Amino acid sequence: MSSYPVGTAPVKAEFILAPSSLPVDDDAAEGGSSNTRRQRDDEGAGDGEDGPAHKKVKLTGAQKKKLAREEKKKQRGSNKGRRWTKVRDELELCWKFANNNSCEFGSECRFTHDIPAYLAQKPRDIYFPSPSDLTDSPPFAKIPETGSEESDSSVDFRTRCPVFDDVGICRLGVKCRFLGGHARKADDGTIQLVEDETKKVDGINATTEVNFATPNILKLLRTKKYPFPVTDAYLKEVKDAAEEQERTKEVAEPPAGGDAEVVVQAPEPEPDSTMAEASEPSPVKSSLDEAAAQVDTPDVPPRFAEKRRLTWSDKTYLGPLTTVGNLPFRRLCVDYGADITCGEMGLASSFLSGSKEEWSLVRRHRSEKMFGVQLAGSKPALLVPTAEVIAREFSSGVDFVDLNCGCPIDLVFRTGSGSALLDAPGKLGKILIGMNRALGDIPLTVKLRTGVKEGRNTSHKLMPRISAEWNVAAMTLHGRTRQQRYTKLADWNYIKECVDAVRAREADEDLPRIPIFGGGDCFSSQDYWSAVDQSGVDGVMIARGALIKPWIFTEIKEHREWDISSRERLDLIRKYAEYGLDHFGTDTAGVNTARRYLCEALSFQYRYVPLGLLEQLPGRINDRAPLFRGRDELETLLASGDSRDWVKISEMFLGPAPESWSFTPKHKSNAYGSEEGQG
Ligand SMILES: Cc1cc2nc3c(=O)[nH]c(=O)nc-3n(C[C@H](O)[C@H](O)[C@H](O)COP(=O)(O)O)c2cc1C
Numbered sequence: 001m002s003s004y005p006v007g008t009a010p011v012k013a014e015f016i017l018a019p020s021s022l023p024v025d026d027d028a029a030e031g032g033s034s035n036t037r038r039q040r041d042d043e044g045a046g047d048g049e050d051g052p053a054h055k056k057v058k059l060t061g062a063q064k065k066k067l068a069r070e071e072k073k074k075q076r077g078s079n080k081g082r083r084w085t086k087v088r089d090e091l092e093l094c095w096k097f098a099n100n101n102s103c104e105f106g107s108e109c110r111f112t113h114d115i116p117a118y119l120a121q122k123p124r125d126i127y128f129p130s131p132s133d134l135t136d137s138p139p140f141a142k143i144p145e146t147g148s149e150e151s152d153s154s155v156d157f158r159t160r161c162p163v164f165d166d167v168g169i170c171r172l173g174v175k176c177r178f179l180g181g182h183a184r185k186a187d188d189g190t191i192q193l194v195e196d197e198t199k200k201v202d203g204i205n206a207t208t209e210v211n212f213a214t215p216n217i218l219k220l221l222r223t224k225k226y227p228f229p230v231t232d233a234y235l236k237e238v239k240d241a242a243e244e245q246e247r248t249k250e251v252a253e254p255p256a257g258g259d260a261e262v263v264v265q266a267p268e269p270e271p272d273s274t275m276a277e278a279s280e281p282s283p284v285k286s287s288l289d290e291a292a293a294q295v296d297t298p299d300v301p302p303r304f305a306e307k308r309r310l311t312w313s314d315k316t317y318l319g320p321l322t323t324v325g326n327l328p329f330r331r332l333c334v335d336y337g338a339d340i341t342c343g344e345m346g347l348a349s350s351f352l353s354g355s356k357e358e359w360s361l362v363r364r365h366r367s368e369k370m371f372g373v374q375l376a377g378s379k380p381a382l383l384v385p386t387a388e389v390i391a392r393e394f395s396s397g398v399d400f401v402d403l404n405c406g407c408p409i410d411l412v413f414r415t416g417s418g419s420a421l422l423d424a425p426g427k428l429g430k431i432l433i434g435m436n437r438a439l440g441d442i443p444l445t446v447k448l449r450t451g452v453k454e455g456r457n458t459s460h461k462l463m464p465r466i467s468a469e470w471n472v473a474a475m476t477l478h479g480r481t482r483q484q485r486y487t488k489l490a491d492w493n494y495i496k497e498c499v500d501a502v503r504a505r506e507a508d509e510d511l512p513r514i515p516i517f518g519g520g521d522c523f524s525s526q527d528y529w530s531a532v533d534q535s536g537v538d539g540v541m542i543a544r545g546a547l548i549k550p551w552i553f554t555e556i557k558e559h560r561e562w563d564i565s566s567r568e569r570l571d572l573i574r575k576y577a578e579y580g581l582d583h584f585g586t587d588t589a590g591v592n593t594a595r596r597y598l599c600e601a602l603s604f605q606y607r608y609v610p611l612g613l614l615e616q617l618p619g620r621i622n623d624r625a626p627l628f629r630g631r632d633e634l635e636t637l638l639a640s641g642d643s644r645d646w647v648k649i650s651e652m653f654l655g656p657a658p659e660s661w662s663f664t665p666k667h668k669s670n671a672y673g674s675e676e677g678q679g
Helices: 026-030 034-043 061-075 115-121 162-167 197-206 215-222 229-252 286-294 327-335 348-352 356-362 380-394 418-423 425-439 459-469 492-508 525-535 544-548 552-557 566-584 588-605 633-638 643-654
Strands: 016-018 183-185 191-193 340-342 370-376 400-405 444-451 474-481 516-519 539-542
Touching: 162 197, 162 566, 215 356, 215 380, 229 380, 229 425, 327 340, 327 566, 327 588, 348 356, 348 370, 348 380, 370 380, 380 400, 380 425, 400 418, 400 425, 418 425, 418 444, 425 444, 425 459, 444 459, 444 492, 459 474, 459 492, 474 492, 492 516, 492 525, 525 539, 525 552, 539 552, 544 552, 544 588, 566 588, 566 633, 566 643, 588 643, 633 643
Parallel strands: 340 370, 370 400, 400 444, 444 474, 474 516, 516 539
Antiparallel strands: 183 191
16 A cells, blocks of 8 residues: 555545645635625625746745745635626516416516517526436436427427426426426417426425515514514613613722713724624614623523423534535435534624525525524624524524524624634623523524634633523534634544533533534544544534535444445436525526536535545545546546536536626635636
């Protein structure tokens, strides 16, 4: 057996094409919620970053080092040119007409009502392959030849519409890009929509999504008319307690000479003016909030008494993942064994301002058995009312709410949210108590990092307090500080220290144990079970491991490492495309949004090194793989870091990418050539 440098994936020599590939940057990929993402996408648009230049000039040692540093810096960070535009039909059909309904706008409607004209310019239907169409040699997904008599029609009656197949009806009607799957040609030559009554009934129960925020809820939030009785009472209680404390202080320590002066304590770090939270007025007065940050906590409800009991043990947990942990991806992970799923982080301020995009983050697929919504925010006046809306509107569709105390990115941290809460325990306590009250019987959980600064871990002090004093239902600790980048391994010894500290306090106070999940670098069944054994956690939250190999949950449950075949992986991609269409829609816009998220998923999945290619098992998450070829052509294609190949893969299921569509990966693409993917 050959020896491999530390940090290099031990790929068998016969598969290696070139000794190294470019590093990836997961810090860049993690950054951003829908809001921060939007902001960042706009930041750098059009800055014309070029790919690394490889000029053949002689450099001194110092120059080489400088260049390497600059290259590294360039490759780090999010891709600033990311900008997403919806792709639309050239001629836009009225959606009511697309479903055989009448339109109240008549000839005033800004969309066409001329179905024959629409169909005449519509590109031909996309053929959606079935599992039996997939092979490991080109073209990988077989598309049947088109008969000459039909080739000029946009409707392909051989295709199937994945949405119609599931629920017996396609809401996009004539606009569907898989129209032939639910249409027939009438005797007069016109296209008629069909429905499947049996599936329609089954579908309503089986495959729909829940947790839709109605336009009325959004409007009430936008106009600040949404009622918040629990929040108002809680914040008043906090304010009264603050005032009482202030009075007691004054009596105890009268200021020297003259009238008593109110001592103004240093405020919590103010949100940066560019931050979303700062730009949106808080629904409740900020003075209440400042008070909340400074006084003793109001009454703590009895531990767990009023909360739903959830079972956390022996369950696999897919962590929250901004952008990539979308509903179709979670649905895919559930298929492969994920028991607990959590939505992408949403900003409390954006929820309260009625942002449709933010509220879409609470959507849940019915297959998600235990589902949580993750919130980020800096203060009780934002987080408590958000929790109140969730409890009132989605009580039956949300199993738990998780508070993000780990997000490292500047945009969030500078507002006092995410990992900034690790250094503000007083405020955190008030947030947790208020959220718990507002959530009613919905359990509250917390996700933390080990601390803010490298070398200064704080979670061993904070976690016992969270467990014993603030009534949370479960905690997850990601074993890294805010400052630590993904290139350094998570500190599982410290995770054990924190678990021990929590258990000691629980034992001292005779409290029931709360479930603790650890997180960081888990990439195999072996990683999972040894982390559980050695650290004493109840389970390991899986994040990048699932992005790179969504079948990791099967491995964990079956205590095995799965040498999955390329064809099986392509079928997984097919499923993801199907779930994307189901969620985003099967019209032109939906297909290309599904394509975008599919490419985003492939920007992680290509990093998987097939087990059969490795000298030593299992694979490790942070190992850099050399450029390698697979055991068949499909395996080689799936290992490509070139974003153009991801687009090519998307085309097998979603048809040709339109010219107006482009894809810029979240982390800079490790293209096989040296250029960034053009896709
Ligand atoms: C692309 C990406 C997005 C993430 N988004 C979130 C998020 O929205 N909320 C959160 O608490 N953590 C988020 N994380 C952190 C992960 O949930 C997890 O804690 C971390 O990646 C460590 O686990 P791992 O080493 O198994 O990846 C994200 C991580 C990545 C890579």
